[in-house]
Amino acid sequence: MEPDAQAFLGVFVSEVYYYWAAVFMLLIHVGFLAYEGGASRAKNVLATMVKNLLTLSVVGLSFYFFGWWVYAAFSIFPRFGPILGPWSTALPENLGTLDGEGLLGFVATTYPWSPAMGPNIADNLTGVFWFAFSLFAMTTASIMSGAVIERIKLGAYLILAAILGGFLWVVAASWGWNYWGWFNTMGYHDFGCSAVVHGVSGFFALGVLINLGPRIGKFDSRGVARDIRPHNLPLTMVGLMLIFVGFYAFLAGCVIFLPGATVETTIYGTPMTLASIGVNTTLALCIGIIGSYLGSKGDPFYTISGGLAGIISVGAGLDLYAPPLVLLIAFIGAYTMPFVGKFVEQKGIDDAVGAFAVHGYCGVIGSMAVGVMGTGYAIGDYPPTNFIAQLVGTFLCTIVLGLIPGYGCSWVLKKLNLLRVPPEEEIEGLDLGDFGLRGYPEYPLLNEDGLLDPIHAGPGSSTTTTTDVI
Numbered sequence: 001m002e003p004d005a006q007a008f009l010g011v012f013v014s015e016v017y018y019y020w021a022a023v024f025m026l027l028i029h030v031g032f033l034a035y036e037g038g039a040s041r042a043k044n045v046l047a048t049m050v051k052n053l054l055t056l057s058v059v060g061l062s063f064y065f066f067g068w069w070v071y072a073a074f075s076i077f078p079r080f081g082p083i084l085g086p087w088s089t090a091l092p093e094n095l096g097t098l099d100g101e102g103l104l105g106f107v108a109t110t111y112p113w114s115p116a117m118g119p120n121i122a123d124n125l126t127g128v129f130w131f132a133f134s135l136f137a138m139t140t141a142s143i144m145s146g147a148v149i150e151r152i153k154l155g156a157y158l159i160l161a162a163i164l165g166g167f168l169w170v171v172a173a174s175w176g177w178n179y180w181g182w183f184n185t186m187g188y189h190d191f192g193c194s195a196v197v198h199g200v201s202g203f204f205a206l207g208v209l210i211n212l213g214p215r216i217g218k219f220d221s222r223g224v225a226r227d228i229r230p231h232n233l234p235l236t237m238v239g240l241m242l243i244f245v246g247f248y249a250f251l252a253g254c255v256i257f258l259p260g261a262t263v264e265t266t267i268y269g270t271p272m273t274l275a276s277i278g279v280n281t282t283l284a285l286c287i288g289i290i291g292s293y294l295g296s297k298g299d300p301f302y303t304i305s306g307g308l309a310g311i312i313s314v315g316a317g318l319d320l321y322a323p324p325l326v327l328l329i330a331f332i333g334a335y336t337m338p339f340v341g342k343f344v345e346q347k348g349i350d351d352a353v354g355a356f357a358v359h360g361y362c363g364v365i366g367s368m369a370v371g372v373m374g375t376g377y378a379i380g381d382y383p384p385t386n387f388i389a390q391l392v393g394t395f396l397c398t399i400v401l402g403l404i405p406g407y408g409c410s411w412v413l414k415k416l417n418l419l420r421v422p423p424e425e426e427i428e429g430l431d432l433g434d435f436g437l438r439g440y441p442e443y444p445l446l447n448e449d450g451l452l453d454p455i456h457a458g459p460g461s462s463t464t465t466t467t468d469v470i
Contacts (some may be wrong), residue, residue, distance in 0.1 A: 010259035021253040025135040028246030035239030038232040043429025045439035062166025063137040069110040074174040079182035141165030143201035146353035187383035188393040192315025194366025195397040202360020203398040207406025214350030272319040284310040284330035291334030302338040309334040312362040317370040333365040367394040
């Protein structure tokens with residue numbers, strides 16, 4: 001084989017690897033569509049699914065126009081200097097142990113008008129990296145989506161999704177999941193984005209839920225939670241199975257495999273194998289389902305969510321852990337996750353799909369477990385992994401970039417009366433309010449007591465009150 005052909009083959013293998021990893025990541029969003037559509041009530045199924053479709057569009061465009069640049073330009077800010085941009089032609093003199101070589105060149109490729117973002121036979125990889133990262137961004141916003149179903153205004157949700165998926169998560173990734181990220185100088189390690197993706201989105205969702213309030217009828221007059229059942233639990237379970245498949249691709253996309261490399265590495269430059277990700281992810285999925293089954297005493301919804309809880313609980317250290325350690329950490333995270341979900345509910349917060357428990361809580365477990373179990377692991381010229389680095393990184397991701405912005409942004413929308421749909425629209429159903437039609441127009445809808453709702457009840461039929469239709 002000619003040297004040029006051999007060099008092209010190396011580039012092509014990397015290009016194809018990330019292209020297909022990103023394509024299969026789309027299954028996460030097919031899964032979210034089914035998962036959240038099934039988890040909603042029949043009167044809200046179309047609104048829930050359309051919201052998921054628009055998430056892809058709004059976050060994808062947000063990431064193209066500014067998110068990709070944020071990922072490159074914010075990597076040393078504010079630790080080592082100002083935000084890098086077109087006004088900057090040189091790196092700060094002191095970057096500590098951080099390697100700045102190539103950073104300015106990377107920043108230059110991330111502008112929407114950059115030649116690297118279009119058909120450019122001189123650059124096969126920048127565009128495919130953007131493709132993969134855009135799917136990460138969409139996933140982050142979709143995590144919040146399920147928590148707020150059945151009462152949030154579509155416009156408010158899309159604003160929040162753009163802020164979360166197009167900016168906040170990207171800042172976290174720029175700092176903590178980036179070859180040039182300043183978290184590296186602390187000894188931070190988060191291979192599978194336990195805090196960088198799941199922690200940010202789970203805590204952002206919690207901040208939004210505090211202002212959004214519960215669905216009408218979720219709590220009785222004494223504040224005791226009622227069970228609002230999914231209208232199609234089998235569809236929800238199928239959706240989560242699709243998310244599992246997409247999650248394997250998500251984690252494969254976290255592996256760095258570049259032309260000329262002699263070993264696979266993490267984003268931090270540490271060696272690893274794709275095989276270990278396959279083994280550890282599968283074990284975490286299996287033990288996570290069992291853990292949540294036991295912790296929830298067989299609740300189907302929590303049981304299937306346990307697969308995600310298990311993987312997220314070990315995500316940050318998937319490249320480091322031996323299988324017995326994966327089984328231990330994933331079981332603990334998944335077993336305790338239902339208790340966290342029920343605790344949040346007892347505090348009057350209506351998280352419709354348990355997004356905070358699965359992603360926020362387990363994201364913290366995943367990131368902090370590395371600080372306990374992985375302390376002392378060498379990361380090139382950087383400090384070894386350590387508990388303080390994981391604690392600081394996790395705090396910044398979950399509280400500074402998650403909870404506080406989620407609460408603040410939703411508080412502003414609430415004050416402007418833009419956050420929540422009117423009570424009468426919520427009772428009637430968002431499908432009728434948003435689209436003027438039903439998701440299942442050929443079937444009459446029954447309330448919890450088995451009576452026709454007011455929309456379908458004919459003259460002389462028994463109808464329900466607003467508190468009945470929950």
